[in-house]
Every structure is written in C-alpha cells, then in structure tokens.
Amino acid sequence: MSKTILSAKNLKTHFYTNRGVVKAVNGVNFELSCGECLCLVGESGCGKSVTALSLLRLLDSPPARIVDGKVSYGDIDLVKCPTRQLRQIRGKDIAMIFQEAQSALNPVLSIGNQITEQIKLHEKISRRQARDRALALLEEMGIPSAERVIDAYPHQLSGGMKQRAMIAMSLSCDPQILIADEPTTAVDVTIQAQILEIFRNLRARKQMSFIFITHDLAIVNEIGDRAVVMYGGRDVETAPVSQIINNPRHPYTKGLIACLPDISKTEKRLESIPGNTPNPIELPPGCPFHPRCPKAMEICNRDMPLPITISQGHTVSCHLYT
Ligand SMILES: Nc1ncnc2c1ncn2[C@@H]1O[C@H](COP(=O)(O)OP(=O)(O)O)[C@@H](O)[C@H]1O
Ligand SMILES: [Mg+2]
Structure with missing residues (x-):
C-alpha cells in the first residue's frame, strides 16, 4: 500500500444563503495515495467542485463555511492552518485546474x-x-x-x-498534487481525447498524485486508479475503478453504470436513474439516495448509512450491507 498524501475526513461545507443553508458537501471522506489518480465522480450538483475548492479553502466565506471535518496534507490540517501557510501550498504543492478553467x-x-x-x-x-x-x-x-x-x-x-x-x-x-475539475467537459470529443492523453503522459512521466473530477464514468474508466462516487454531498462508494465498473455495490453506482451502454455488461439500453438529485437545502433524512433507490428499505429514510468495508479497498455506505 502506497503512502497517503492527502485525505479528507467528514468534510462538510455549507453555504449560508437567504434561501437557507445549502449543504453542498455534507460528510466527504477519501484518501489520496502517492502517485495515484483518484477520481471524484457523480451527477452535476453532488458537490464535487465544492469539495475540490474546500480542500484549498478557495470558497468565499461568507457564504461558504467549512463546518466540520479535516483535510490532512502531511501533518498539516488545511482546514485549520493559517492562511499564510495555505497560500504557500496553493499552486506550489497542490495545484488546481478549475472547472471554468478557460x-x-x-x-x-x-x-x-x-x-x-x-x-x-x-x-x-x-x-x-x-x-x-x-x-x-x-x-x-x-x-x-x-x-x-x-x-x-x-x-x-x-x-x-x-x-x-x-x-x-x-x-x-x-506540484505534488494536481486537482483537475472536469478538465475535459467544456471541450469537444477530439480535444477531450487529447487532454486525456496529456494526463496519461503526465502520469507516466511525473511522480504526481491526481484528483480527477468528472461526471463521466467512461472517463473514470480510462484515467482513474480508484474512484469515489458522490451523491448528495457525500461519498457513497469508494473502490478501485475496476471494482466500481465491474462490481458496483451501491444502488446509485449500479444506476450510473447502467447509464453506460459501452461498458455495462447487463444493460443494452441507455437508461437514466429515475427521479432528481436532492436539493441540498432540503436533504432528505437518512440516506440521501433513498427517494430514488429501487432497493430502499424502511431504515433508509431514517438513518444515515455508515461506510462499510466489503472487500479490501472497497467501501460502501448503504443499509443493504449492514
Ligand atoms: N456559492 C454558492 N452558493 C450557494 N450554493 C452553491 C454555491 N456554489 C455551489 N452551490 C451548490 O452546491 C451544490 C454542489 O455544487 P458543486 O460542487 O458545484 O456540484 P458539482 O461540481 O458536483 O456539479 C449545488 O447544489 C450548487 O448549487
Ligand atoms: Mg463541478
């Protein structure tokens, strides 16, 4: 097992707006190992960008506030360290490509x-x-x-x-770490392939660790070592990419895989998951996915599922496995 270079524990970032409290990131956990490419994946609005921006405290406060959690970079907690120290880390040790890069x-x-x-x-x-x-x-x-x-x-x-x-x-x-937020989303398919190729080359040549953010599991499959599937501001499943693609366990991940006709083994039709992503101002009680979940049980609208390790390096937050 490679050493962890950056980790987020129970990270919560909320926006205090006059419409209410937007719980954009509501308990995210992951560990980035040295030299790996870790993908954060999930539908639009699930909190990927807010997670990335929170890691380097790049959100305006107010309205944003990191209300809980820890981001460890070596011995440094990036949530708590002085701004001066953070400025030295940003861009130098940890660099970021923003979603609206252009x-x-x-x-x-x-x-x-x-x-x-x-x-x-x-x-x-x-x-x-x-x-x-x-x-x-x-x-x-x-x-x-x-x-x-x-x-x-x-x-x-x-x-x-x-x-x-x-x-x-x-x-x-x-930098030691590059955070790339949807670097292939705003460009057409040919350019997308070229940008992915640049990342593959970087991985081959440099001793860098990557957090690669995308809403597209096909891209995760091409570039990632491990993936964190996010839903409603939380990590719902974390595993090596091959496990996420071939052996998804969370009903939400299964739904995402079913939307991918190319790499899905069982589904031929392009399906989408029925229902809408949750409103982060009014997150449902219990598991945020339960209103859309085909396997929802009574406990799901009451208790938040805790992450469970189901095999080495594969964790899932779902009552089906408790
Ligand atoms: N400045 C802000 N004020 C209020 N809500 C915000 C702000 N920025 C993002 N959000 C909300 O936080 C949620 C997560 O956003 P984001 O992290 O950008 O999603 P993703 O990158 O996964 O598409 C969304 O519901 C979004 O509307
Ligand atoms: Mg985003």
Missing part, C-alpha cells in the same frame, strides 16, 4: 506572463528563466508553435489551446 485565465495578460507570474509567486528566479520554463511547459503540452502562443492573449486561442495553457500553468511549480 474563464480563469486573465484576459488582459498574455499566456506567457500568466505562467511566469505564477512561477515568480513561489520561486526566486529571473524573468528569463521563468519564461524559458513557461515555453518548455507549453511545448510539453503539445502546443504547436509554442513560441507564438506564449505571447498570445486568451481570446486568441481555441478552447483546447486554452485548456492546455491552463494545464501548463498548473504544472509550472512542479
């Missing part, structure tokens, strides 16, 4: 200047050296004529090129 680029700065500023924020090196490194990174990302792209402004680049530039920027300080 709008995260500054429209009035050239790509090269954005990357060099990021480098100079954390390292004492000359402009020239920083620029050389930026150029090398853009080339590594497979950007043709990187020498021209380095002086281009975001609006002059295609969506795929901007996404590559964002990945280059996230790698500029050689």
